[in-house]
Amino acid sequence: MKITLAKGLNAGLRKAMEDDPKVLIMGEDVGKLGGVFRITDGLQKDFGEDRVIDSPLAESGILGTAVGMAMRGYRPVCEIQFDGFVYPAYDQIVSQVAKLHFRSQGKVRMPMVIRIPFGGGIGAVEHHSESPEAQFAHTPGLKVVACSNPVDGYWMIQQAIASDDPVVFLEPKRQYHADKAELDESATPAPLFSSRVVRSGTDVTLLAYGPTVKTCLAAAEAAAREGRSLEVIDLRTLSPLDMGPVLESVRRTGRAITVHEAHVNLGMGAEVAARITEQCFYALESPVLRVGGFDTPYPPSRIEEDYLPDLDRVLDAVDRAMEF
Amino acid sequence: MTTDVFSASQAAWNGEGPELVQLLTPEGERVDHPGISLDLGSPEEEAEVIRGFYRDMVLTRRIDTEATALQRHGELGIWAQLLGQEAAQIGSGRALRPQDFVFPTYREHGVAYCRGVDPLDLLGLFRGVDQGRWDPAEHNFGLYTIVIGAQTLHGVGYAMGIQRDGAVGTGDPERDAGVIAYFGDGASSQGDVNESFIFAASYNAPVVFFCQNNQWAISEPIERQSRIPLYQRALGFGFPGVRVDGNDVLATYAVTRAALQRARDGQGPTLVEAYTYRMGAHTTTDDPTRYRLSSDLEHWKLKDPIERVRVYLKRNGLADADFFGDVEAEAGRLGEHLRTGCKELPDPSPLSIFDHVYAEQTDELAVQKEGFAAYLESFDAEGATR
Numbered sequence: 001m002k003i004t005l006a007k008g009l010n011a012g013l014r015k016a017m018e019d020d021p022k023v024l025i026m027g028e029d030v031g032k033l034g035g036v037f038r039i040t041d042g043l044q045k046d047f048g049e050d051r052v053i054d055s056p057l058a059e060s061g062i063l064g065t066a067v068g069m070a071m072r073g074y075r076p077v078c079e080i081q082f083d084g085f086v087y088p089a090y091d092q093i094v095s096q097v098a099k100l101h102f103r104s105q106g107k108v109r110m111p112m113v114i115r116i117p118f119g120g121g122i123g124a125v126e127h128h129s130e131s132p133e134a135q136f137a138h139t140p141g142l143k144v145v146a147c148s149n150p151v152d153g154y155w156m157i158q159q160a161i162a163s164d165d166p167v168v169f170l171e172p173k174r175q176y177h178a179d180k181a182e183l184d185e186s187a188t189p190a191p192l193f194s195s196r197v198v199r200s201g202t203d204v205t206l207l208a209y210g211p212t213v214k215t216c217l218a219a220a221e222a223a224a225r226e227g228r229s230l231e232v233i234d235l236r237t238l239s240p241l242d243m244g245p246v247l248e249s250v251r252r253t254g255r256a257i258t259v260h261e262a263h264v265n266l267g268m269g270a271e272v273a274a275r276i277t278e279q280c281f282y283a284l285e286s287p288v289l290r291v292g293g294f295d296t297p298y299p300p301s302r303i304e305e306d307y308l309p310d311l312d313r314v315l316d317a318v319d320r321a322m323e324f
Numbered sequence: 325m326t327t328d329v330f331s332a333s334q335a336a337w338n339g340e341g342p343e344l345v346q347l348l349t350p351e352g353e354r355v356d357h358p359g360i361s362l363d364l365g366s367p368e369e370e371a372e373v374i375r376g377f378y379r380d381m382v383l384t385r386r387i388d389t390e391a392t393a394l395q396r397h398g399e400l401g402i403w404a405q406l407l408g409q410e411a412a413q414i415g416s417g418r419a420l421r422p423q424d425f426v427f428p429t430y431r432e433h434g435v436a437y438c439r440g441v442d443p444l445d446l447l448g449l450f451r452g453v454d455q456g457r458w459d460p461a462e463h464n465f466g467l468y469t470i471v472i473g474a475q476t477l478h479g480v481g482y483a484m485g486i487q488r489d490g491a492v493g494t495g496d497p498e499r500d501a502g503v504i505a506y507f508g509d510g511a512s513s514q515g516d517v518n519e520s521f522i523f524a525a526s527y528n529a530p531v532v533f534f535c536q537n538n539q540w541a542i543s544e545p546i547e548r549q550s551r552i553p554l555y556q557r558a559l560g561f562g563f564p565g566v567r568v569d570g571n572d573v574l575a576t577y578a579v580t581r582a583a584l585q586r587a588r589d590g591q592g593p594t595l596v597e598a599y600t601y602r603m604g605a606h607t608t609t610d611d612p613t614r615y616r617l618s619s620d621l622e623h624w625k626l627k628d629p630i631e632r633v634r635v636y637l638k639r640n641g642l643a644d645a646d647f648f649g650d651v652e653a654e655a656g657r658l659g660e661h662l663r664t665g666c667k668e669l670p671d672p673s674p675l676s677i678f679d680h681v682y683a684e685q686t687d688e689l690a691v692q693k694e695g696f697a698a699y700l701e702s703f704d705a706e707g708a709t710r
Contacts, residue, residue: 024488050488056526061477061519068427068481068503071460074488076481092516095471096478103455104467106680140681164683193686240686 008153027079059089084127098141117173131262148213155189172211201231254285286324352635384434408603411629415576427479473514479505493590502587510541530587538602558595570598
């Protein structure tokens with residue numbers, strides 16, 4: 001069966017709800033409408049209003065009540081409608097969701113998933129195209145993952161829901177209804193907190209997650225036509241980072257470039273670059289380079305493609321790495 | 325006389341509303357209230373309950389005074405005092421059933437005591453040896469929450485869980501459960517508290533919002549938070565609000581018990597405003613003389629929550645000198661338990677920093693812990709060679 005990312009996530013949520021009656025979905029417009037991106041399409045109809053809960057329009061309220069539900073033994077899956085609307089809930093996420101297990105010395109668990117459609121490229125107005133992942137990865141107590149494709153969407157959402165720790169689950173909204181992929185529901189998925197080589201190469205390692213995996217794969221394809229061999233790694237997990245495949249790759253290629261839509265300054269690329277430098281300094285042929293959004297607010301949509309890292313900016317960085 | 329629409333609505337807000345619910349005056353006189361009754365059984369049973377309230381309040385005050393003294397002796401880093409709020413906490417705490425769940429602020433020492441939490445366990449947070457050491461599931465009493473008002477949303481979510489468990493409105497007194505979420509007058513300005521009202525109303529959640537209006541949010545008086553009596557805010561959210569004399573343990577008990585029963589019966593949320601006064605400081609680091617008049621304090625001392633019960637019991641011959649002596653002796657033993665126990669609370673191991681960040685430990689943290697352990701051991705090795 002070929003599915004989109006939206007369908008993969010929808011099927012994964014459905015499977016999780018079938019497998020565990022304690023799984024609840026809560027968010028704005030997730031019920032009858034099926035979410036503004038239709039990720040929860042049909043779930044309220046099949047699982048009822050007690051399990052697929054249309055919430056009042058208040059993000060802190062969604063996350064704060066989810067904390068109480070988790071304390072009562074439920075596994076809430078909260079949908080934040082758009083990345084830029086997570087901030088009203090930021091206090092509950094950072095001060096409560098992330099810290100309750102620690103505060104209680106393990107007596108209170110927070111098995112919660114916070115789904116956030118993230119990234120740009122959809123021609124939206126302000127606050128609808130942001131990439132806030134570093135703010136959550138910087139918060140101990142949270143785990144942060146990003147899916148990049150339909151098959152991962154199907155498996156990773158189920159694995160995140162099964163996790164006994166709170167997981168911020170980032171979904172590249174530009175990909176929701178884009179490419180289709182073949183889903184084999186009988187396959188065994190990779191562990192949730194693992195990164196993966198998605199294209200092998202020998203000259204440079206591209207490190208991406210979420211929407212930029214597709215960008216990097218396209219860049220590798222273009223580079224191959226010019227005789228350059230780029231390896232692409234889908235990081236998938238941002239906290240914890242799974243550095244094993246990254247270090248193994250960089251030891252072979254000697255060059256690494258991080259690519260994300262988020263601002264470069266103190267972004268995930270900075271942490272990945274620091275760890276590469278710490279752990280395989282002598283294998284490096286060039287400094288680790290970072291490609292990402294500029295350190296500006298997200299721009300008006302008519303110029304968003306200038307802001308977002310694209311194939312050419314990735315290849316420009318590849319040139320710089322090779323010429324160093 | 326004509327009234328424009330704005331002044332008409334203002335007049336409604338300035339209206340009297342339900343008057344303060346009081347069943348025991350500051351002078352120790354039992355009075356009736358037309359809106360609520362208090363049935364405590366036979367006269368003997370009633371006397372027993374009221375003596376119990378007295379004992380609870382005396383012990384609660386002793387927890388507070390001992391902890392304040394421990395802070396002054398340097399054994400606690402800070403202490404959040406409840407002096408003056410004993411009736412609000414015991415009256416509401418004793419209205420709970422075992423299956424109800426409490427979401428406290430960081431000042432609910434009397435409620436914690438009602439839930440069977442060892443008062444010594446309350447000190448850990450303030451001493452700095454932990455961030456709350458009791459098991460919330462064992463006592464149905466959540467951990468102290470320091471971010472103002474955040475716990476009210478947790479309470480509503482927990483109540484929504486109770487609804488989903490089918491533990492509301494079944495008529496089974498052992499099964500039906502409710503939540504009580506505590507907060508203060510300052511917290512009433514927080515977005516989370518207002519969102520919790522909205523969510524509770526929207527889902528008709530079985531929750532009692534218990535606001536101890538002690539008149540002061542550190543240095544800011546209630547007038548900075550609200551232009552209307554706080555209990556009246558509930559009406560705007562679509563559920564009942566009641567103002568009770570928070571220094572009257574009988575009235576607080578009666579109102580909270582009824583509000584909790586409404587919740588358990590499936591009749592939805594209630595706001596109870598316990599009108600009281602913070603007779604001490606906000607915490608042991610605060611200095612109320614900078615912002616309030618000592619005459620206010622003297623005025624409220626006349627409304628002391630414990631004294632009025634003592635007067636009532638004595639005047640009506642419901643307690644003798646032996647009873648009061650026994651309570652004092654018990655308070656003394658509690659004080660000794662706290663003084664001794666506090667100093668014996670062990671510091672956590674430095675390596676425990678890493679232990680409960682996650683339910684499933686990450687490799688990253690395991691490596692950090694190993695590294696830190698090796699670093700600490702390197703000092704031991706140096707010491708060994710000295």
